[in-house]
Amino acid sequence: MAKYQVVPKKGLGQNFLADANILRKIVDAAELTVADVVLEIGTGVGALTTALAQAAGRVITVETDRTLAPLLAEVLAGRDNVQLVFGDILKYDPAALLPSPVTAPKVVANLPYYITTPIIFHLLEAGVPWQRLVFLVQKEVADRMVSPPGNKVYGALSVMIQSYCHVELAGVVPPTVFIPRPKVHSAIVKLTPRPREFSPATARCFSLLVRTVFSSRRKNLYNSLRGIFSQLGGEANVMEALRALGLDPQQRGETLSPAEFYALADLCGKNLKGLPQT
Template sequence: MDSFSHKARKRFGQNFLSDPGIIQRIVSSIAPQSNDNLVEIGPGKGAITALLLEACPKLNVVELDRDLIPILLAQFAIYQDFKIHQADALKFDFSSLVPHDEPALRIVGNLPYNISTPLIFHLLSYHGKVKDMHFMLQKEVVERMAAEPGQKSYGRLGIMVQYYCQVENLFLVPPECFQPKPKVDSAIVRLNPYKALPHPAKDVKLLERVVNVAFQQRRKTLRNGLKQLANAEQLDALSTDITLRAENLSVAEFVALSDELLALGVKV
C-alpha cells in the first residue's frame, strides 16, 4: 500500500495537506528541536510528520485511521523512536506521554474539523503538562479562539482557551493546499499554556458552567441568562453589571462573576 492509494475518509474529517510551501511554513512556525517531547495528532499521510522527524527523531503520533498505520510505518521505518498510537485523540491520555523525567509536551496537528472544539477542550485538561500547541483548524474556529470581548466571534470557546493559554492566530491556509479541497478556509493557531494562570477561578467547573449558560442565549442580558443558575436574590447581590450581555465581559470579569456566585452559594 503506498501513500497515494489511501482515499480521504469523510467520517474522519480527512483533508490531506499537499502544498510544500505551506507545510514548510507550518513546521517553521513550530520550530521543532531534537530534544522536544513532540506529539502529532492526525498525521494523515505524513506530510508534516516527515519534516518534524527530520528535526525531532523521537516523535509520537496519534492516528485513528487503522489503514494509515502501515503507510506511516513503512514511510518512516528508519526512525527507531517514531511511535504510533492507534487511538481516538478525544479519548487518548496525553499525560501518558509525560513520565516524570520527560519535558512538557509540544502538541501539533491538522485537526479534523468535525471534532475540533471537543478535542481542544480535551487537550486543555492537560494544560499543566503542555509547553505549546500548534494546530490547523477551520478559520472561523481560530477566530473564535482569539476573539476579544465585543466581537461577534467571542464566546465560550475563546474564553476557556484564553483562560488557560495565550492565543496567536498565525496565518491562513487556503483550500487549494489540500487534497481533497475543504469547503472552508483554514488557519494555523499557536497556543501557549500559562505557567501560572493570570486569573485563576476558585471553581473552574463553575466558571465553565457560568460561561456556557451565559452564551446559550447570547442576545439576552446576563440577568436573563443566569436565571437557571442563581435566584433573584443572588443575582441582585452581584457587583457585576448583569444588564450587560455575555459578549461584553472579559475572561477576568467572567472569573470574578463565577467567584462571586460561588461565594453566594451557587454550585455546579
C-alpha cells in the same frame, strides 16, 4: 497514496496536507528544537510527521485509521525518533503517551474539522504542562478562538480557550494545499498555556456562567443569569459580585472578557450554594 490505494475517508475528516511551505509554517509556529518532545494528533500520510521529526527530538504520533499502516511504514522508515500509535486520542490519557519524565512537551496537529473542539479540550484538561500547542483548524473556528469581546464570533469557545491559553493566529491556509480540497479556508493557531489556578467552586461557576450567558447572548446579564441565581449563591450574592467588579447587570454578558468571567465566577464561588458538583 496511489501505491497503497489510499482514498481519504470523509467520515474521518481526512484532508491530507500536501504543501511544503505550509508544513514549514506549522513547524516554525511550534518553535521546535532537538530537545522537544512533540505529540502529533492525526498522522495521516505522514507529511507533517516527517517535518516534525526533522526538527524535534522525539515525535509521538497518534492515528485512528489503521489502514494507513503500510503507507506509514514506508514513509516513516528510518525515523527512529518517531513513535506511531494507532487509536483514538479521545480514548487515551495524553500524559500516558508521553515519555516519563518529560517537561514542557508540545502538541502539533492537523485536526479533523468535525472533532476539533473535543480534541483541543481533551488535551488542555489532561493536566500535562504543555509548552505550546499548534493546530491547523477551520478558519471559522480559529476566528472564534482568537476573538476579543464585542466581536460577533466571540462566544463560549473564545472564553474557554482563552482562559487556558494565550491564542495567536499564525497564518491562513487555502483549500488548495489539501488532498482532497476542503470547501473552506483553514488557519494555523498557536496556543501558549497560561496559569489556570481555578478552585473547584470557581471552575464550576465559570463553566456554568459561560454556558448560560452564550446560550442567550442577546439578553442582559441580569436576565441571562436569573435562572441560575440559586446555583451561584443566590441573587444577592450575584448582584454583590457584579457591583464589586463594576459590571452593570443591564449590560450583555457577551461583552465580558475571559478575565471578567473568571472574576465573577470566583466571587460567586466564595458563597456557593447548591451548585452541582459536576
